[in-house]
Amino acid sequence: MSRPLAPGAPEVATDHPDAPQTDLSPIAGAVAEADAAGFVAVGDRFDDDLRYLSRFGGPDRAYAVVVTPDRAALTAPALFDEQAQREFVHGAPEDGLAREIRTARQGDPAGVRAAAALDDLASSAGSTVLTPASIPHDAALYLENAGYELESTTVVADARRQKTAAELDCLRRVQAVTCRGMARAEAVLAAAEPDGDDLLFEGDPLTTERLRREVEAEIARHGVRGAGNTVVGAGPTAADLHYTGVDHIAPGETVLLDISPRGPHGYYGDLTRTFAVDSDGGWERRAFVAVEQAHETALEHVEAGVTAGTVHEEAAAELTAHGFRIDSDEVGLTHGVGHGVGVSLHERPSLRAETPLEPGNVVTIEPGVYDPEIGGVRIEDLVAVTENGFERLASYPVRFTPVSPE
Structure with a gap:
């Protein structure tokens, strides 16, 4: 049965595209x-x-x-x-x-x-x-x-490194399905009701595992399966870059979802959004504003001929301007701002590399900041480099407060 989705989820083609063939x-x-x-x-x-x-x-x-x-x-x-x-x-x-x-x-x-x-x-x-x-x-x-x-x-x-038109078709579809999974998670968060230290969903305390199951059920409806790597963290566990465990979700704290399933021809999607339910601002809101701006700044620099590392440097500079560290393995920006995606979730090019971006490169743009005692915020999209800039392979809104289905 179809479950409600938050607004902004793209339409998904009924059938998967044909499998690409490799020019040897x-x-x-x-x-x-x-x-x-x-x-x-x-x-x-x-x-x-x-x-x-x-x-x-x-x-x-x-x-x-x-x-x-x-x-x-x-x-x-x-x-x-x-x-x-x-x-x-x-x-x-x-x-x-x-x-x-x-x-x-x-x-x-x-x-x-x-x-x-x-x-x-x-x-x-x-x-x-x-x-x-x-x-x-x-x-x-x-x-x-x-x-x-x-x-x-x-x-x-x-x-x-350089994806063909057929490969891009596969990546577009799996990324569109990934967005549908995010829309289901956002709808669940929007429906959750604060009750003391709990968020109640359908009468029960909401956990990261329940949210993960909702995501994976939605993407499975479209013939895409989770790869055992759906990250859902809340509060301090949102600062764990690859958290796949079970944690309680409380009102006000950041809830970070990083969804990267694999389609039937082996290509991955990759999308991250961060939400907070009943937030009173503070670190969570300040971090979100900084990451959102860093994300937009990074995208402005994605185009053929730009050195890949430049995208990372520009995003890092934006986070520094907002008062977040970029020189620590634990606090602030603790990872690269992006990486290639294809039949591997992490492949060339790295956005820390000193090589020019080329048309056909498919990369994530994913700045984030983290505090192990408070939480984490990350925003990620999957884009293809073009001659004149980039193409988002599927679009999903960026918002701090989750929105209910229309």
């Missing part, structure tokens, strides 16, 4: 430039690099993707041949690579199968193999025992 030509180009035998990534469905390369939402058992200058292969685990064919081969972009699924020796370790694929596919006589730094130790040993020398490469992380 940058990987093949890195292999050719290095005169290497090939590129190898090994992992399972929990490895984000491999998920990006293969678009294979496969099993929790290891497999490999092997890329040479003109060919690409996925070593499908047993019982996953058809799914691998469908997701890795069918509908693949025209990137100049012939793709195939390899089903031989499915009982062998993934590293052994990767080495065998290289032996068959490599067109270079070179013995170097490019790998992500995260390649499992056993796979590295199997490749070395087969006579290959491993060389770490950042080519996958570099490729993931």
